[in-house]
Amino acid sequence: MNKKVTKIGVLTSGGDSPGMNAAIRAVVRTGLYHGMEVFGINRGYSGMVENDIQPMTSRSVANIIQRGGTILKTARSKEFMTPQGRRQAYDNLQKHGINGLVIIGGDGSFRGAQVFSNEFDIPCIGIPGTIDKDIAGTDFTIGFDTAVNTAIEAIDKIRDTADAHDRLFIVEVMGRDAGYIALHSGIATGAEHILIPETKTNIEEIIQGLSEKEKRQKLVNLIVVAEGDEFGGGNEVGKIVKERLPNADVRVCILGHIQRGGSPTCLDRLIASRMGYHAVESLIQGRHNVMVGIVNNRMHYLPLDNAVKAKEKFNKDWLTIVKILAS
Numbered sequence: 481m482n483k484k485v486t487k488i489g490v491l492t493s494g495g496d497s498p499g500m501n502a503a504i505r506a507v508v509r510t511g512l513y514h515g516m517e518v519f520g521i522n523r524g525y526s527g528m529v530e531n532d533i534q535p536m537t538s539r540s541v542a543n544i545i546q547r548g549g550t551i552l553k554t555a556r557s558k559e560f561m562t563p564q565g566r567r568q569a570y571d572n573l574q575k576h577g578i579n580g581l582v583i584i585g586g587d588g589s590f591r592g593a594q595v596f597s598n599e600f601d602i603p604c605i606g607i608p609g610t611i612d613k614d615i616a617g618t619d620f621t622i623g624f625d626t627a628v629n630t631a632i633e634a635i636d637k638i639r640d641t642a643d644a645h646d647r648l649f650i651v652e653v654m655g656r657d658a659g660y661i662a663l664h665s666g667i668a669t670g671a672e673h674i675l676i677p678e679t680k681t682n683i684e685e686i687i688q689g690l691s692e693k694e695k696r697q698k699l700v701n702l703i704v705v706a707e708g709d710e711f712g713g714g715n716e717v718g719k720i721v722k723e724r725l726p727n728a729d730v731r732v733c734i735l736g737h738i739q740r741g742g743s744p745t746c747l748d749r750l751i752a753s754r755m756g757y758h759a760v761e762s763l764i765q766g767r768h769n770v771m772v773g774i775v776n777n778r779m780h781y782l783p784l785d786n787a788v789k790a791k792e793k794f795n796k797d798w799l800t801i802v803k804i805l806a807s
């Protein structure tokens with residue numbers, strides 16, 4: 481496994497996240513700085529299977545640090561999940577002489593990298609890029625900070641109109657089966673309740689609190705719901721509340737994919753640049769099959785296997801904070 485890495489491929493896989501371009505830029509320029517050849521693999525693992533691969537120069541990554549999305553495009557590849565697809569992908573890498581890979585993506589992408597590197601002799605380094613922040617071994621994932629800031633900007637606006645009408649707003653945010661976007665954006669916007677998949681919600685308690693407010697003929701409230709919560713997201717929570725409080729003026733707003741776009745924040749550009757740089761340094765140092773994370777502001781290398789299996793530990797204290805601050 482410890483052959484000298486001279487030609488690296490970089491790809492983005494799974495859901496895009498703001499800051500992925502900054503990471504690609506860092507990987508390409510660090511690789512070139514060390515005299516490596518760097519190849520961009522388009523549309524994630526699909527591009528590997530279909531040989532959609534091109535050499536990258538310093539100019540290929542000019543003027544992208546501030547852009548959301550990913551210039552390499554992304555996909556969730558079905559072919560790569562099959563042994564034949566992975567063999568095809570390996571053969572294509574061989575054609576270009578690529579002997580090291582940097583994968584920017586979430587846990588699904590790391591799972592693919594793990595299987596691939598077990599089957600073929602190619603070191604893989606993962607960079608955590610997902611708005612969901614659902615990966616262990618790193619305090620940050622690229623895109624989370626931007627997504628949360630997008631969410632709070634939208635929720636602040638919703639609060640204005642909620643206030644004007646004395647309305648109850650239920651806002652659904654993304655996160656798949658993780659509640660970090662909901663928790664962070666909910667606390668930062670002063671939400672009264674935050675519903676997340678990591679904990680059971682006592683909906684009766686919430687209804688009870690809302691009905692007491694309804695009696696006082698005022699119901700300005702903000703409930704932030706993670707899309708993966710136990711009730712099935714904002715619309716479902718809205719249905720329950722409307723059934724139980726038929727006189728309440730309730731609106732549901734699903735923020736959706738706007739959370740994935742936009743120019744990355746300073747934090748996302750910074751961590752993407754650091755992680756991209758250290759991913760290439762890792763390949764040079766002979767590391768393989770690790771994810772480059774940041775813990776307590778230091779680089780942290782976690783075996784891809786663990787990054788895939790473990791989820792980030794959830795801090796339950798935060799919910800106590802929500803309760804006390806919203807009272």
Ligand code: F6P
Pocket residue numbers: 495586610611612654655656707740
């Ligand atoms: O994983 C990122 C994410 O945006 C999740 O928060 C969301 O559940 C999912 O991707 C949406 O996926 P798609 O873009 O395929 O609808």
